[in-house]
Amino acid sequence: MTERLENYVAGRWVAGDGPGTMLSDPVTGEALVGVSSDGLDLDAAFRFARETGGAGLRSHSYASRASMLGEIAKLLQANREHYYAIALANSGTTRNDSAVDIDGGIYTLSWYAKSGASLGDTFALRDGADASLSKDQSFRVRHVWTPTQGLALFINAFNFPSWGLWEKAAPALLSGVPVIVKPATATAWLTHRMVADVIESGILPAGALSIVCGSATGLLDRVGAFDVVSFTGSAETAAKLRAHDAFVLRGARLNVEADSLNSAILCGDAAPGTDAFELFVKEVVREMTVKSGQKCTAIRRAFVPDVWLADVVEALSARLAKITVGNPRNESVRMGALVSRAQLDSVKAGIAALSQEARLVFDGSKVPHVDADPAISACIAPHLFVVDDPDHAHRMHEIEVFGPVATVAPYRVSADGLPEAHAVELARRGGGSLVASVYSNDDGRVGPPALALAQTHGRVHCITPAVRESQTGHGNVMPMSLHGGPGRAGGGGELGGLRALEFYHRRAAVQASSIAIERMTGIASLPA
Structure with a gap:
């Protein structure tokens, strides 16, 4: 018994x-x-x-x-x-x-x-x-x-x-x-x-x-x-x-x-090939896959300069393709299961909902599972979406899929004022979130968007090459920092x-x- x-x-x-x-x-x-x-x-x-x-x-x-x-x-x-x-x-x-x-x-x-x-x-x-x-x-x-x-x-x-x-x-x-x-x-x-x-x-x-x-x-x-x-x-x-x-x-x-639709913003100076670009891509993939995306602080929306959308999608997809999914008892597996079949059903329903206004650029349904029977296990591989017009989208700003799922969207970099103002506006459409992260090559550039995001986020995580080794990670909640957020994040x-x-x-x-x-x-x- x-x-x-x-x-x-x-x-x-x-x-x-x-x-x-x-x-x-x-x-x-x-x-x-x-x-x-x-x-x-x-x-x-x-x-x-x-x-x-x-x-x-x-x-x-x-x-x-x-x-x-x-x-x-x-x-x-x-x-x-x-x-x-x-x-x-x-x-x-x-x-x-x-x-x-x-x-x-x-x-x-x-x-x-x-x-x-x-x-x-x-x-x-x-x-x-x-x-x-x-x-x-x-x-x-x-x-x-x-x-x-x-x-x-x-x-x-x-x-x-x-x-x-x-x-x-x-x-x-x-x-x-x-x-x-x-x-x-x-x-x-x-x-x-x-x-x-x-x-x-x-x-x-x-x-x-x-x-x-x-x-x-x-x-x-x-x-x-x-x-x-x-x-x-x-x-x-x-x-x-x-x-x-x-x-x-x-x-x-x-x-x-x-619920929390957390964001990551790639600043306008973080061109492909720069340190900040690589840090951004690495972190988005990590947040999609750690604990199979079952983290309240995971990155759900990634906002990138419109001129680099294709580069970001290509870089993310290349990293996601290396993620092995299945039974964690197998040492080759890097991402295990969701907690239950019921949660698997919920994630699949969320994927279907996002698909109605987003295009799927990395399809995890085609990734084989290692030592796990799809008919029994709660395993699912990462799914990456793109929304080309985030200003008129709704689901990406309303639906949190609690699994290895994220959406990338372009924003317009401003020539004056706050260059990342459009990205901040899009992040705020989440209705209040636990955390947002900002990636730039310039330590002087992250401050203005961080303060703008602070109005609707409980924590703002700013990453530049200067903290490549010391930063604690977008989704890691440290006891010294506030954990919580306004609005839909619970207040x-x-x-x-x-x-x-x-x-x-x-x-x-x-x-x-x-x-x-x-x-x-x-x-x-x-x-x-």
């Missing part, structure tokens, strides 16, 4: 009722493990997390909680090979792609452990400078952040079962807020194994970390006024969440990371260094005598 993953709630492991859902290998179709959250006592789970977990975490200082994060990072590092094996079986990813998720999560934990230590043995955070409320300076106000008395509920996406957990849990736990994670069912096994290892280690206080595997039914009904919810997924689901009483009536906080914001702690704190103004204000202890100032 296939193993059933238990849920960890109210301080104990509990199996869900009913048949549950079976997780499978997206390459071979093999049944792996089952999950179910039916029949759980969610009231007890939330109460235990808030009361026992929250009190246990808040009894420690920031520095002490940072030390816990460091110990968790060491524990996960020691168990990396187990996690790689699960990612291979359940997500169908190559080792390099698994590293983006697994090592990325561990690195984020380590970063917050180190940065959190700088807050010292304190229990609250200072927000800005004090201000006088009286002419004689005897009465003052100080704004402080204190940890929310609720819990953090994470409803996560299928593409990053490791990083998706730890990039949220690291600042939450550092803040002193207990976590209940509901991983996406399709890839819940890796999240479950990591949580189980942390629970078994005893690093965290009881109730600080819980996991519910299976349906999310009933979770939002338990969310209270001082709880916070972080959701990663589709804009359609996010809209349903926003209408829930937990946020409309009870005023709980909600952070959303949703949320995660990470951004210690700024992430603000979501898990409540700000209050303390008005008192200057003497009392000066005698307030246990408060740290967030680094600039």
